[in-house]
Amino acid sequence: MSSEILRAKLLNLLLTDAVRKIDFVFGSFHVDFGGFMSVWSMVATGGIDVDVQPLSEKDAAGGYNYPTNKFLFPDEGFGTTPDQQSVLVHESVHAMRDVRYHGGSEPRATWAEDEAAAYVAGALFKLNAFPQARRSTYPLFAQAYEIAGAVKDKPGAVVSDNDAKAMIAIIATEPDYVKKGMTFWKRSFADGI
Numbered sequence: 001m002s003s004e005i006l007r008a009k010l011l012n013l014l015l016t017d018a019v020r021k022i023d024f025v026f027g028s029f030h031v032d033f034g035g036f037m038s039v040w041s042m043v044a045t046g047g048i049d050v051d052v053q054p055l056s057e058k059d060a061a062g063g064y065n066y067p068t069n070k071f072l073f074p075d076e077g078f079g080t081t082p083d084q085q086s087v088l089v090h091e092s093v094h095a096m097r098d099v100r101y102h103g104g105s106e107p108r109a110t111w112a113e114d115e116a117a118a119y120v121a122g123a124l125f126k127l128n129a130f131p132q133a134r135r136s137t138y139p140l141f142a143q144a145y146e147i148a149g150a151v152k153d154k155p156g157a158v159v160s161d162n163d164a165k166a167m168i169a170i171i172a173t174e175p176d177y178v179k180k181g182m183t184f185w186k187r188s189f190a191d192g193i
């Protein structure tokens, strides 16, 4: 079901300085404020919906569904803690890829690259908004923080090839993703709005 409360929360978050300062290139993906603004516009005008929906994957905190163009969050109270806000940013990066998809123009884009960019953006958001917040030491997050630290406050910084490959390798071998049948070269799920 559509949620006005969550929609307002997401729209407000996308306009914060902590999001405005996110600007890096990961492989074929440039994550920047212009991209977040294109998501903002889609959400504001209803092209992308924000729904409350219990998530099927038990560990997932939130989701973006490419075919239906919907953000999915577990309840209306979601999006208040630093970690939850970081999830909103993560899912917004998936929405950004979807908004920017114009039919096969990104032939090399993969789901793993989308995930990697989303985790880096989430980490960067936390470094910008909550520099004192505790950082997860789980390998996937640790790598995301390392990359975020390297590109922080350097608009347009390109994530090094080695860092990008290391991050994608961690994601592509992450048990939860492997279990879902994800492979290294599976294409990005972006299919346009």
Ligand SMILES: [Zn+2]
Pocket: 090, 091, 094, 115, 118
């Ligand atoms: Zn994701």
